[in-house]
Amino acid sequence: MKVRTSMLMAVAGMLVVIAAAEARIKLVALPERSETVIRLDNPTATLIEEERVLTLQKGLNKVDFSWKSVSIDPDSIRLTVLDHPEDVTLLNVSYPPNEAALVWEIASGGDYAERVRISYLLSNIDRLVTYKAIADKAETKVDLRSYLVLRNFSGEDFEKARVLLDYGDSFEQGIAHEETKQMLFLKGDGVPITKVWKWDSAALPWDPSKLNNENVGIPVSYRIVNDKKSGLGEFALWGGKARLFQDDGHESTIFLGEDNSALVPVGEKMELYIGDSRDIVVTQRKMQDSRINLRKNNRGDVILYDTDEVITAKIENFKDGPAVLTMIQRIDGQWDMEKCNMKYERKDAFTLEFEIELPARTAEGPAVKELEMHYHRRNVRP
Amino acid sequence: MKRFIHILLAAAATGGAWAKVDLSTLPERETVQLTIYNSADLTLVRESRPLTVKEGANSLQFSWENTLIDPTSLEMVPKAHAGQIDISELVYPARVRNLGLWKVQSEVSGKVPVEITYLTSGLSWRAFYMGTLRPDEKAMRLEGYVVVTNNSGEDYENAQTRLIVGKVHILDQIAELARRQYPYGSPQDRQVFRDERSETLGRELKVYFGQAVMAGAPASKGKEIVKEGLSEYFLYTIEGTETIATGWSKRLPSFAADAVPVVNLYKYEEERYGGQVIRFLSFANDAEHKLGETPIPGGVLKVYRDVGEAGHLSYEGQSAFKYIPVGEDVELNLGAAADVVVEPKLMEVATENYRFDNKGSVSGWDDVQRWRIEVRNTRDVAVKVEIRRNFPTSYWKLDNEGQVGVYEVEDMDTVKYTLELEPQTKQTFEYVLRMYQGTRAEDWRK
Numbered sequence: 062m063k064v065r066t067s068m069l070m071a072v073a074g075m076l077v078v079i080a081a082a083e084a085r086i087k088l089v090a091l092p093e094r095s096e097t098v099i100r101l102d103n104p105t106a107t108l109i110e111e112e113r114v115l116t117l118q119k120g121l122n123k124v125d126f127s128w129k130s131v132s133i134d135p136d137s138i139r140l141t142v143l144d145h146p147e148d149v150t151l152l153n154v155s156y157p158p159n160e161a162a163l164v165w166e167i168a169s170g171g172d173y174a175e176r177v178r179i180s181y182l183l184s185n186i187d188r189l190v191t192y193k194a195i196a197d198k199a200e201t202k203v204d205l206r207s208y209l210v211l212r213n214f215s216g217e218d219f220e221k222a223r224v225l226l227d228y229g230d231s232f233e234q235g236i237a238h239e240e241t242k243q244m245l246f247l248k249g250d251g252v253p254i255t256k257v258w259k260w261d262s263a264a265l266p267w268d269p270s271k272l273n274n275e276n277v278g279i280p281v282s283y284r285i286v287n288d289k290k291s292g293l294g295e296f297a298l299w300g301g302k303a304r305l306f307q308d309d310g311h312e313s314t315i316f317l318g319e320d321n322s323a324l325v326p327v328g329e330k331m332e333l334y335i336g337d338s339r340d341i342v343v344t345q346r347k348m349q350d351s352r353i354n355l356r357k358n359n360r361g362d363v364i365l366y367d368t369d370e371v372i373t374a375k376i377e378n379f380k381d382g383p384a385v386l387t388m389i390q391r392i393d394g395q396w397d398m399e400k401c402n403m404k405y406e407r408k409d410a411f412t413l414e415f416e417i418e419l420p421a422r423t424a425e426g427p428a429v430k431e432l433e434m435h436y437h438r439r440n441v442r443p
Numbered sequence: 444m445k446r447f448i449h450i451l452l453a454a455a456a457t458g459g460a461w462a463k464v465d466l467s468t469l470p471e472r473e474t475v476q477l478t479i480y481n482s483a484d485l486t487l488v489r490e491s492r493p494l495t496v497k498e499g500a501n502s503l504q505f506s507w508e509n510t511l512i513d514p515t516s517l518e519m520v521p522k523a524h525a526g527q528i529d530i531s532e533l534v535y536p537a538r539v540r541n542l543g544l545w546k547v548q549s550e551v552s553g554k555v556p557v558e559i560t561y562l563t564s565g566l567s568w569r570a571f572y573m574g575t576l577r578p579d580e581k582a583m584r585l586e587g588y589v590v591v592t593n594n595s596g597e598d599y600e601n602a603q604t605r606l607i608v609g610k611v612h613i614l615d616q617i618a619e620l621a622r623r624q625y626p627y628g629s630p631q632d633r634q635v636f637r638d639e640r641s642e643t644l645g646r647e648l649k650v651y652f653g654q655a656v657m658a659g660a661p662a663s664k665g666k667e668i669v670k671e672g673l674s675e676y677f678l679y680t681i682e683g684t685e686t687i688a689t690g691w692s693k694r695l696p697s698f699a700a701d702a703v704p705v706v707n708l709y710k711y712e713e714e715r716y717g718g719q720v721i722r723f724l725s726f727a728n729d730a731e732h733k734l735g736e737t738p739i740p741g742g743v744l745k746v747y748r749d750v751g752e753a754g755h756l757s758y759e760g761q762s763a764f765k766y767i768p769v770g771e772d773v774e775l776n777l778g779a780a781a782d783v784v785v786e787p788k789l790m791e792v793a794t795e796n797y798r799f800d801n802k803g804s805v806s807g808w809d810d811v812q813r814w815r816i817e818v819r820n821t822r823d824v825a826v827k828v829e830i831r832r833n834f835p836t837s838y839w840k841l842d843n844e845g846q847v848g849v850y851e852v853e854d855m856d857t858v859k860y861t862l863e864l865e866p867q868t869k870q871t872f873e874y875v876l877r878m879y880q881g882t883r884a885e886d887w888r889k
Binding site for chain 2 (some may be wrong): 186315337
């Protein structure tokens with residue numbers, strides 16, 4: 062084994078320890094590390110499990126475990142006896158001062174070459190997941206690829222280890238210190254996608270004509286469902302950076318954009334924001350905002366009123382294809398709709414969602430739809 | 444500075460020790476395609492190379508000294524022997540920079556064409572326009588150009604060049620990814636790595652050195668640029684191939700349209716432009732205006748005016764404009780103008796209709812203002828003038844007098860007057876604005 066760093070393990074017989082005040086004497090037998098497992102199922106910490114054979118003598122044994130140039134959480138270190146668990150007992154663990162080390166005191170019922178498993182959390186070794194998706198020209202499906210990226214900056218070389226993720230079979234992989242490896246681990250062809258354009262009245266400017274030479278881009282996303290119907294749905298898709306490309310019909314691709322995906326459990330949706338559309342233009346204006354139904358106190362001051370508000374939004378599609386725009390409108394407080402010329406879904410107390418189908422532009426010009434909302438906010442206090 | 448992208452192919456290294464590659468063939472780049480973005484510092488490079496592989500395990504080294512390649516974007520795909528060549532692993536070895544090793548398992552031996560794609564920084568393009576107005580200013584010749592600049596550190600010879608119009612969303616700047624010590628960072632800087640968010644890069648563009656194309660001259664023998672829509676983008680493919688050495692720029696004509704009908708539009712809005720009248724050139728990106736085949740990418744337009752038989756020009760001004768979708772109206776801001784004058788004057792003020800509360804204090808009243816607006820066109824061409832008036836309240840009423848022209852309510856506190864003025868004429872109109880203050884607002888009805 063190529064050891065750059067080190068974890069040393071010492072087995073010291075009881076006999077050599079004379080007094081506690083004396084310097085610790087180490088009689089070192091360095092047992093070879095055999096089976097090593099790198100567990101990456103927890104995204105916040107990496108668990109290493111390694112097996113070693115300890116030569117134990119009947120009676121009390123002291124085993125010294127120390128490390129250098131690596132970062133191990135000492136509280137995470139566990140020792141599991143594999144061959145004679147009923148006859149070999151870990152009595153206590155002591156931590157020598159100013160050393161990256163610990164000493165196990167082990168009681169053994171016989172002279173054994175005992176296999177033990179040592180587990181610990183090792184810092185600076187982890188995995189990332191990245192995605193690459195190539196959409197077809199019609200933007201109805203993607204060929205999805207996911208890559209596992211192993212990064213080892215722990216200070217330790219792993220020449221050969223079993224790598225375990227939170228699902229699927231383990232695989233054998235070696236990884237040296239400061240090495241990064243990228244491996245293909247998920248392939249999904251023809252995964253259906255939905256393209257979503259979303260205009261949110263709270264996030265985007267209302268009147269593009271009031272901006273100086275700036276386009277208001279309407280965010281465009283691809284929606285992928287992690288389910289069987291999509292050819293996925295076997296396991297949660299880990300969060301990671303996703304890069305999207307599109308087949309351009311000339312045996313090449315263009316880069317559409319990239320986004321970070323959060324973890325997507327089975328059955329849930331992944332929404333990847335790819336870029337902004339400047340071919341759909343929304344111009345929203347408040348045409349009326351006045352107070353009605355004034356209620357006054359004895360002094361004649363207004364203490365309660367309703368509002369009479371009118372909002373219009375002109376939606377123009379300059380694209381040569383149809384689109385469905387999701388429009389989010391927000392009305393605070395208690396309110397009721399007097400009249401609205403389009404259907405909406407009330408997502409919560411203050412949020413309205415419209416799905417507006419826009420045909421393609423024609424030779425005459427853009428496809429235009431106009432939304433008009435006439436509503437009252439009720440019982441407003443000045 | 445020596446720049447290179449190298450590919451070395453080695454016989455399968457035994458025992459997993461990648462380290463030193465001793466056997467090598469250096470396959471030449473056969474074709475290269477550049478897809479350059481202008482909303483971000485980003486170019487997709489696709490190159491094809493013939494590789495010679497051996498049956499069994501092969502390791503392929505790809506290195507990129509002094510370039511701005513994002514190592515995490517590297518991908519290699521075999522273009523023949525489908526299913527017989529497996530490229531499943533890319534290793535970024537320890538203690539070496541700008542180098543990747545592909546682990547290739549091949550069931551065939553011999554030449555295999557492969558396609559290598561990656562993202563690089565340093566190539567950019569921008570759109571640039573020249574407009575020449577006719578003497579009567581009713582039409583304009585419009586010419587569009589694209590300027591491609593290569594600061595990537597890599598010479599691209601005979602590259603098929605494609606330009607993308609559109610706003611792409613990116614998380615990390617490619618240049619930053621290219622400069623990272625480790626391609627995916629290290630777990631220590633995990634937080635930084637995950638939290639990096641992009642901003643659209645305002646790249647400084649270099650002065651271009653391409654041969655000048657004279658304004659007004661027909662773009663004879665110019666390369667054709669094929670334009671097509673893809674997703675939310677427009678793809679411009681320049682005919683043939685281009686060679687753009689690093690540090691160089693190239694200007695190419697993109698389109699030319701003769702006699703685009705334009706309207707001389709002047710705007711006045713105190714709250715937005717101060718007391719100045721701003722001149723705009725207005726047209727639409729549609730067939731009626733000899734345009735409308737594709738969107739027009741945002742850029743700078745320099746406007747000249749033809750001032751006589753000898754083809755002399757006068758410079759009218761320049762305007763930066765945004766991306767214009769097909770079918771949309773364009774208004775190009777040419778700056779403040781002194782030859783069209785808008786003068787609003789407050790002629791009379793009054794207060795009326797007082798309301799009093801229980802204690803006898805004033806609780807409501809009307810503010811009445813009479814305004815006179817004089818508009819003078821001192822030019823020798825006809826103009827259109829838009830005057831916007833913003834009111835400090837949404838409780839108002841308006842009475843108009845005189846040659847008001849078209850008048851419309853834009854929103855709850857803005858009205859717009861539109862007037863057409865013949866050369867060297869003047870128009871005057873008046874309006875009376877009544878603003879309902881305090882409790883008088885209760886008497887206001889739309």
